[in-house]
Amino acid sequence: MRAVTTLLACLVALPLAFAGPLPRASNTTTSVPTAIIKPKTASGTPITVTGVNEYGLDVYLGIPFAEPPVGDLRFAHPQPKVYSGNVTATTPPPACLQDAGDLQGSYGISEDCLTLNILGPQGVAGTNAKLPVMVWIYGGGFTSGTGTTYNGPYLNTYAASTDRPFILVTFNYRLGIFGWGNGAEMAANGAANLALRDQILALQWVKENIKAFGGNPNKVTVFGESAGAISISCLMLNQSTDLFHGAIMMSGAQSTSPLGPTADVWQGPYDMVAQLTGCKNASTPITAAGNQSTFDCLKKVPAETLLNATITTKNNLLYALGFVWGPSVDGDIIPGAPWKLLEEGKFARIPFISGNNVDEGTLFVPTYLNTTQIPVSTLLDFLYPSPLNASIADEVTEAYPNVPALGAPFGTGNETFGLDPGWKQLTAIITDGAFMSRRRWFLRQANKHGFKKTWSYQWDGKTPGDPAYYGATHGRDVYYSFGAISTATNYTVADVSLSNAMMNYWINFAYYQDPNGKNIKKNKNCKSSNSTTAMTVLNQTSWAPHSYPKNKNSMYLSETNVSTIQDDFREEQMSVFFQSNMSQALFYKRDGEK
Template identity: 35%
Template sequence: MFGLRSLTLFILTGLSSSLASILRAQGSPFVILDKGIFAGKSINHTDQYLGIPYAQPPVGDLRFRLPVAAGPYDGFYNATMFGDVCPQDGDSLIAASGAAYLEPFEALFYETFPTPNITQSEDCLSLNVYVPAGTKPGANLPVVMWLSPASFLFGGGPFFDGAVIVEHSVKINQPVILVSINYRLNAFGFLPGREAKDAGITNLGLRDQRQALRWIQQYIFGFGGDKRRVTVWGANSGSISAGFQMLNNGGDSEGLFSGAWMQSGIPLPLNTYSDLQGTYDILVNKTSCQGSSDSLDCLRKIPFDELYEAMLSAPAAERFGRWQIVLDYDFIAQQPETLLSQGKVARVPFIISCTDDEGTLGALNLTSITTDNGTATWIMDEGLPGVSMEQVEQIFALYPSDPAAGSPFDTGDLYAITPQYKRLAAIIGDIEYHSQRRFFLNHTSGQQNAWSYLSKQFKIPYVGSVDLSDLLNIWGPGDLTDRLINFVATGNPNHGSGVYWPQWTISAPHQLNIHNDSSFTVEDDDFRAEGIELLMALNIQHPE
């Protein structure tokens, strides 16, 4: 773009205006934040600014610390490449016995979301800003912050091309800005235990997200964004995160966001930080910090590779339960259902959704279970730990082993991988997704505008409309994309054409259904009502 020697001269002499003139003459997009110049790149109709640090690198003594704001910026920043993603592991989290059934969905998913060429490191707290080409400060475009999946174990902003959404917004004459972020994952972002609680560093990944929202408030004007119109959008763990941002701080959003779009992830009843003390202890005992008088201080000082290997020492499937959001009585003051019942939730408009067959992914890890007794044992030990056999029998009465009643739903006797697979998939999906969605709606819809949808699209053999399959529509882009963009812009997903999507209310729980042929209908959200109500009540008493 220009010679390193001349660039160095500009930086050393402080001639930022001259540097800006060169970038402008070359047609290179750039923004000025504080005294820093960020040079991005333009592709098609989108200006992209990648890898911008929104917090100081959480390395050295800042490992396992609250995020510290980046800036003020000064000098030149090359914003044409993604920053590193946060430490993670790409191993499959689906048991080998069930992984083959997921291959058709994975083929569709990776066709839509090609794996980017990126690296990982602790220095990962960066974000990416996608802007309609040529947008200037003062344009006041609405903003959506994307929180990617999955499971607080892997992922990050670079895995999703924000230009897809921005390009489509320009096409339909409703331009928006998209910001995608990295936040700390695994042990680096979700360290439990008394030591983490005493240091005030529980749920660091959620605190990173909050810091990114503060960054948007401070800097998005420079990109042409409107800080008053910021929608938090996520799927799976990103959706759960959006829900907890709504529940943080007694429901006071601090003006950081004006709406939320949540897909296939809702705040669940939580383990406390002390419930997972064993997770912290195992991590320490897998390192040279074993026996240390100050184990947390020791964890901050050991080499990255040692900590990383200790973090991954557990089998992949076990990490779901180890590195997770915890009830810390701080960032999350009380159980989510308690906060919702008390009205301690941000009063912003929101969308909340599920796919039809959310539970099939979880059931693929349980194909060794083939009998009623095996399913009962799993429910009592893992699904709803501590429930009685009498309560299991109540669940069985509402969720029979008949494959035609199970998930994938509406597939008759097809796809029964084991005699219990479809029953388990129905129970898991209703415990972790559908019951939580309804509970969230029942305790918010009377106070704020709320919409819900159910995706029955992409019905794939054996796994059905599996968790995250609606991303194939919205990032396609598809029919849902217009509704997302309109919601970001106006706080209402209806855009004046197609099927009208009514709000969800307790008296009229209307839901938008997306069918396998991509058609839309509006139907009452009352499927499996008795079973879902039972599972929610038990889940509150017995969090997984």
């Protein structure tokens, strides 16, 4: 990629393409980057990690950070990788097991998948650069995704062009039942939240080894979207964590996915998987494979058989809408009901940004919805392990009535887009119940307990090719935050400007734990004589912290308007989700609880 001139660094965006896997081929140079790590598991022996140079970046692909979670290590806590020799990190690694149709630019799937990727400036490994580190945790509903998808060079290249280089780390964590098992058997065998443990081990690896790649282990920012953001928020329930120093959570907070004690939630999906794999007879706990437990049996079935059973189970109407595999209260990583822990001030005091897309819920509700045949109150039941108490459902639907003008996408009046009017009602409930209210609860509880290094945003961007009924839906902001949009792919110049603004805020946060950064006029790459122009381009608008109850500041991010708003929209409606009885029923759900 050709160098960006000083003027371009201040005034225009890089030509950007789709955020797929790191492009390979023509721009590869002949230099071979290496880094020497000295992990504890190598007993002091230096380990040379060899990568590739692409697009002016040193890139290391598929570095194992854990022993393969196969055989006896299936459903087990991840074990640190024991290195017996040097590591060749030149090939994009496979994703963890998932429905292959969910992958973007995948390099295959494998149960042996606990690897990470590192992208940094050319020649920085082995130096004392101590660059900030940004660690991305991908989303995908806890059942899909891979770090490789986010190995594009655009964010790194933009950062370097504005004299703020950093190290990007992406990694894999186990998915579906392999990493997020629920049910009594999983609880009894300590197999809950294994994916969170994968994430913790990856962050421990970064803390131990990232200095060898030019990174600063004391300036690590984790950022993620959807399931990635939920994961980060759950990791922040550890009040003493020292694995990261800033957090950016895009469309996810601790209870976005309803959760409860591992042993008491989503037993049905576990049992269905056990039956589909032949590990459980329909009428008896004795397995088809003898007297061994269903858990022991599931550890031994072929990976493909187990994966196919989980896909079939998730596609069942009973479980299609719910997070049947996801975080749960295990008494350890998640010690209690998150909404209650936050209320009690039990969270890490780490600077954070938490935001949402304006119309999050429109992505999740099928357009063939017919509320005449299936009422919204019944559809809400599918989000939870067991049906909601009728009074709870009534309270929710009373606050969010079937009035198209009040539904999502918001601000579209009585337009129903040819869909059942109840579609807008349900998308509004999901947007506010699962996303907006949970973000507000986290922010406001943090502020109430004296922590003020908090920022919030509302993203209202557009995505070419999306149907009108999507609005600013879930996940679309990721392209903008990674700089993976371009006028060549039907985005507008204004869209690219919004992307630049988001990248600037995110990079500033990685450097300073504050999205506003420092005085932009000190940036040697931005030599505009007009300091107002420099500030406008590289820092858009000053992002005021959220400090409840003094204010409810939030940054409104759209292609035509970047400005401070108050996070008080639909305040009365959303208050239904803050009542203690609602929090208990909606965000700490147990099987069989009415």
